[in-house]
Amino acid sequence: MDKEKLKEMIKQIYALTDNGKNLPPPTLEIVELGETKYLNERGYEDIETTLLLAEAGLYDNPTHGQNIRKMHDLEHITTDSEGYLYFKDKFVSRRSGDFETIFGKRKLEQLQSKCLFLERCKIGVTSFNVQFPFEFMKDAYNRDMFLDLDKLTRGKSIIFSHITIDGESTESHGYFMSGHIPEKVVKYNEHQLAFNQLYPENTHCTATVNEYVFNNGGHTPQDATQKELRQIELAFDALCNRCVLHKSNSAEYSWEISPEDTEDAEDDEEMEM
Numbered sequence: 001m002d003k004e005k006l007k008e009m010i011k012q013i014y015a016l017t018d019n020g021k022n023l024p025p026p027t028l029e030i031v032e033l034g035e036t037k038y039l040n041e042r043g044y045e046d047i048e049t050t051l052l053l054a055e056a057g058l059y060d061n062p063t064h065g066q067n068i069r070k071m072h073d074l075e076h077i078t079t080d081s082e083g084y085l086y087f088k089d090k091f092v093s094r095r096s097g098d099f100e101t102i103f104g105k106r107k108l109e110q111l112q113s114k115c116l117f118l119e120r121c122k123i124g125v126t127s128f129n130v131q132f133p134f135e136f137m138k139d140a141y142n143r144d145m146f147l148d149l150d151k152l153t154r155g156k157s158i159i160f161s162h163i164t165i166d167g168e169s170t171e172s173h174g175y176f177m178s179g180h181i182p183e184k185v186v187k188y189n190e191h192q193l194a195f196n197q198l199y200p201e202n203t204h205c206t207a208t209v210n211e212y213v214f215n216n217g218g219h220t221p222q223d224a225t226q227k228e229l230r231q232i233e234l235a236f237d238a239l240c241n242r243c244v245l246h247k248s249n250s251a252e253y254s255w256e257i258s259p260e261d262t263e264d265a266e267d268d269e270e271m272e273m
Helices: 003-016 025-035 041-055 102-120 127-131 133-153 183-188 190-198 226-241 259-272
Strands: 077-079 084-087 090-094 158-167 173-178 204-214 245-256
Touching: 003 025, 003 041, 025 041, 025 090, 025 127, 077 102, 084 102, 090 102, 090 127, 102 127, 102 133, 102 173, 102 190, 102 226, 127 133, 133 226, 158 190, 158 226, 173 190, 173 226, 183 190, 183 204, 183 245, 190 204, 204 226
Parallel strands: none
Antiparallel strands: 077 084, 084 090, 158 173, 158 204, 204 245
16 A cells, blocks of 8 residues: 555545545545555555546535534534534534434534544544544543533532433433432433333333432532533543542332333424424
8 A cells, every 4th residue: 555645645535525525424434544544455445436536526516414404402513414413514423323312412412522622632523533543532531521520510519310221122321310310200201201212112111220429529419400410421431430429329110111101202292393
């Protein structure tokens, strides 16, 4: 593989495709891999093909990037009609699964947080950088998230609950709520209703509730605010690794889900619309 030739081909591709904006996201991912030298021979051949197609004007009228809309009203995060995700108009990920649900919103908040972190580190926000090098930056990212939480909660201790829900043969989902969470709230909050809709065939559910206190100087713990909850989610790994959490309570609830539970959730959604 001729590295100098590869570098020149990528430079030409960007020049012919409005700095890569006209490239379909899967093709752009390969070009970005070439920039970071994470290419095999097959990838090198793909770059050669991409350059030929760019020179032929194939990418002059891209179909991606149409009908752009914001996701969950999150700043800088948008999607298009083909299901690609963008940060400040730069392609960063493929949309999949349940991004329209409340669980999807949490995933997008994490994606947004990673992109903003890369910006602060003066690292280019690309799909490659968001997915791969981030593994090598995890410790620095966790430290940043912890420091942001420390600023929010300075001088007080907060209490929150981490709830994990799953059913037979379904993907488990975790979320955070403020303060102590009774069984009734666990069974009927918006996260559980969204879970019922995601897995309508599921007939049994189990929820594990772990209640934590983050002691940050205050004597009497206060229920976490919504802003603090969002930051807790981003900083949770760091909180666990730093041993600054005290588990104050733990409980497990199991129950059967009737078809009416899912139907009620759908009815509620229709009424909101």
